[in-house]
Amino acid sequence: MSQNPKARLILEDGTSFEGYSFGAARSVSGEVVFNTAMTGYPESLTDPSYSGQILVITYPLVGNYGVPRHEVQDHLEKFYESDRIHIRALVISDYSFEYSHWNAVESLDAWLRDNDVPGVYGVDTRQITKIIRERGVMLGKVAVEGCGVPEEFVDPNRENLVAKVSAGGVETYGDGELRIVLVDCGCKYNIVRCLTKRGATVIRVPWDFDFTQLEYDGVMLSNGPGDPQMCGKTIENIRKAMAIGKPIFGICLGNQLLSIAAGATTYKLKYGHRSHNQPALMVGTNTAVITSQNHGYAVDTTTLDPDWEPYFVNLNDNTSEGIRHKTKPFFSVQFHPEASSGPVDTEFLFDHFIENIRNAKR
């Protein structure tokens, strides 16, 4: 029988779901979002794009394979996407107290506790998902028995989340011949890995750093949390980089920032795309790809400057999945070609980026 204390998820509209607490015994508030991926919780939880969010995983069985060991490879944690858990809280249906995997060192529960992040299990995650789907994304609180109830619903998008999760200083990875500036708005480690393994030296810079001062061959705009309109400084720098003309590749928030720099507007989706199964069509072709996604905002491509065109479009709801410049080597995608977690079908876009850089250098 469950011995754990009770815990509740309280939604902004007053609905409340009672389950049990695991992870840290702490009450928090944040924005409630759901993800329909069936694997990859260690990767998702450390994805900085989830900063400020209470994550509901729709796949009911979580924790099965524990969490992996901490091994640093090329200055990065090998099995994680950043150095800590970024979600505000985790909400699931069935927590697996016992885990089993050759690479696991501890349970999800223990790891959440280490990171001071609360979890709730034993709630109807499908019902929560349906509520969010119908009424749109909303704020919520996790209240753990004995830890009080947070007074306010807090909208994390009101603060500059990117500033919170971006690197403090400039760091360099790899020693390849190509010098790529990675603008860290909340970058997943796998973007770094995808570049270094293709022969790049990656210079990771803070979100507001004027990288145009640096010597570089290409610019990588990372993923990250929150509203793209918060990143005015980054957008300014991107405009400068566009003027310089060296290849640019944006992912997720990076796509939104490049789009804004290219004249487009962004808007908040009703409940976002957070899953491993989003289909995107390369515009003008019959090539469809399955992508990993995690975003709450989207680009309105009708507002793009005429020099730009849609690159990918979502096959389910026709939202923009990427843009590209008609003549210059600038492109970006709303999904995650670096995957981790999720399908790796679009990793070829990194090859494409590297090719652009090599061509530009020629």
Added chain:
Amino acid sequence: MQNDKIQKVVLLGSGALKIGEAGEFDYSGSQALKALKEEGIYTVLINPNIATIQTSENIADKVYFLPVTPEYVEEVIAKERPQGILLAFGGQTALNCGVQLYRSGVLEKYGVQVLGTPVQAIIDTEDREKFVHKLDEIDVKTIKSEAVTTVEEAKRVANELGYPIIVRAAYTLGGLGSGFCDNDGELDALARKAFTYSPQILVEKSLKGWKEVEYEVVRDRYDNCITVCNMENFDPLGIHTGESIVVAPSQTLTNAEYHKLRQLAIRIIRHIGIVGECNVQYALDPNSEDYRVIEVNARLSRSSALASKATGYPLAFVAAKLGLGYGLHELKNSVTKSTTACFEPALDYIVCKIPRWDLGKFKGVSRELGSSMKSVGEVMAIGRNFEEAIQKGLRMIGQGMHGFVANKEFAVQDIDAALSHPTDQRIFVIAHALKKGYTIERIHELTKIDNWFLEKLRGIIGLEAELEKYDDIDRVPVELLREAKQKGFSDFQLARTVLKCSSREIDEKMLEVRKVRKAKGVTPVVKQIDTLAAEYPAMTNYLYVTYNGTAHDIDFAKDDKSVIVLGSGAYRIGSSVEFDWCSVNAGHTIRRNGYRAVMINYNPETVSTDYDECDRLYFDELTLERVLDITDLEAPHGVIVSVGGQIPNNLAMRLHNQQVPILGTSAENIDRAEDRHKFSSMLDELGVDQPRWRELTTIEDIYDFVDEVGFPVLIRPSYVLSGAAMNVVSNKEELKHFLTLATSVSKQYPVVVTEFIENAKEIEMDAVAQNGEIVAYAISEHVEFAGVHSGDATLVFPAQKMYVETMRRIKRISRQVAKGLNISGPFNMQLLAKDNDIKVIECNLRASRSFPFVSKVLKVNFIDLATRIMLGEKVEPPHKSAFELDYVGIKAPQFSFSRLQKTDPVLGVEMASTGEVGCIGDDFSEAILKAMLSVGYTIPKKNVLLSTGDMRSKVDMLSAAKALQANGYNIYATRGSAEFLEQNGVKATVLHWPDQPEEPNTLNYIKEKKIDLVVNVPKNLSKDELNNDYLIRRGAIDFNIPLLTNARLASAFINAFCKLRKEDIKIKSWNEY
């Protein structure tokens, strides 16, 4: 875009259900036909399996009930001149047939294009050597192995690789002829046998203990790929995936592992060039990310049917569309109707597949599981945690288990051995071991099952222990009660665990649990399967019931418009695709009559569990508890219990007692037919004769009764149908032996002894009645005399050799019984006839196995009639002329003895067939020839071995032997048979019995394949010990030589092929009769 040159397409079905190739192909073929129809393409189906949905009206434009063999398919192609052919929807049978047609140039000759995956790609995956080479080209690891063509080579390779090794035969169904070997001796035996199935075998290193994981992959002609589902075997490598408990999605794989294997699957499908669907099986190292590809099936498979049901993604439908040239992104997701088919389903539940075995039905078969398949069906359970799913599943398999725990005490001699040498019972051995204090580590060591699964199972044991501390259900804390329900405990399990009641009180006590539970608000919710984990709104009617949730996904109209059909559950011997046909047809009629058709069933190999066949599909248990949960919510107009076979039939009375409205014949009357005593006294009142029988409780009484009626007698435990634990005994010794067995089978039930009438004709009456008046009927006769289970008998409809007087009497008796039981709906009677003397042996107030057969031969849909009656419509009887046919239908059984090593392939009162076909001919000979060829018999080239049993059989066979001689066959015979033949003017060469040292010897002739047909008729009615006859029969099966064991059937077959030339067999479609 679609290929507009294609206007007519032939689709090959899979023929009769057999082990390794079952109902899943009715599902995939039906889906493909739907997809083609939607495109306006004219469809021609070749499939002799008459009990399927795909061979029903309005599915294909034309149906040929003909063998799926190159010969017949070519004839159909020549006649129909299609532009395209689909090979991927009829299992290995269709694929092999297609490859042969391609190789022989038939497809090219008639300009027939193979739609979907090109034949070369199929060949690349089927030929192991080519396959390994193909994957080497893209650096994908396969299991190190070598293809060999001789036993010596096999040994050399095995010694190089090091034992243990696995032997696989190329081009065979579900691992036929495959197995593990630990040494040269074992390899020698296995390799010899494998070579009888295939000219090439593969010797490879065994990776026993690795995880087994499968992916279902789809590719379109634009090279777009998706993986629809992955699945993880609970049982690690070493047990055929068809024999394994399987969960979807995978549970113990990390993101890196999941996507590594996914990406490999996509690379493989692209490199091979599949267009449509394929399945990739992997072995995954449990201690690293190392992997091997085990095999690729370039066709729809059992796994793809399971994946379709597990995810809601209609794989076969989509594969057919892709074959026509569509891109994935050009198709819609048929669940949401708004999003694209180019996506990968996100599940928010777990499914658990459990195989259903029927090994108890076969004598001498090994119960150990290995690399070849023995199971005859499967179930799929859906839950929101593993415990819920597996406990549901263990109930669904229907072998007297109530879940993982709270089952009847289970004796295991050697737990270690039972864990490390898995049988069909292993999951219960694990329960037993856990209770005996085995640690997870120890069980893992012995089974190699991942600790995650074992921990979950241990949790169930722990919960049971917690519950056992209480003895009053009211006192169980509501949280514990809820947790038990969330972890899949049934009310039955709770009654047994908490109330500790006996079997006698259990029915009453579980209802008490139900009452208390409902009072405490512990009730389940209904959730949808929508392919996108609720991300998009879906109009889906695909549902399951769970305790892991707080809100229903759907509303319940409670408008008296819902009619619930209880489906048939897992396929097993005695209940198979025919009941699926009945269930689906009942659903169609319900919808046509303005009601909402609500289906409950849990068999992933069926069409009834296709969500577009009904208005609501509850993919859930057919237990009293679950049906009541659903009727509580749906408040249906009524429940139909008479189309799904015995499982729903058995629920009739108990549902009725809970005030659930049963449509059609009343539950009391169903009970009067089921209860032997009540039925018997009714027959007595009606003056209808029956074989003498008695229900007896002491051994003395049995002997006294047998003295009265004489041997042989039929013995069975009471209230068990479908032949379980039933036997015929011919003498005192056998009787004694059986009684020791019978009492251990079932203690609380007495034994029923019935006089057995020899050489009697057996007759089936299938009928539909309304308020006690027969509306439609079909009288069929068995080719074999009574004594062969009706499911194993060869059925002739209309009866060809019956006295008019017999016919009249049967009709009269049927009318009396229909009246006596006030039947409204389907019913079936089995009768014996000897010299116009008619006796009733069984009566079921439900649809029978032969309903689809007689409905299709007669072209009167009995289920439609019955359903309309049950809905209260006044039905007019079909016109009398409908019953006068100028053609003959034959239903013939399909056996799977070759998969069941060591079992005696002989027929008796226990059913042994796994499937059937139904063929139509202008006369008896043509029909029987088509039917026999359809179940795998071949017309012998030259040499026939006759070993014809007792004098009666010898006489029965004489004219057939003469026909063989007249047609130039060489007849070989065992001594007695040869002597008899010589005396009657038939020349026969004597072959010595297997246990005699002399040559020529029967067994050597069989091994050397010098015989083309073996007829071996057992000398008495009971299944005998291992003896000469057994060795001949088993030899025939093991060396793949057609075998007949019944003199009357053998005569019919031999006379037919002696009488008819090949050109006499007409290529006529169903609608041409």
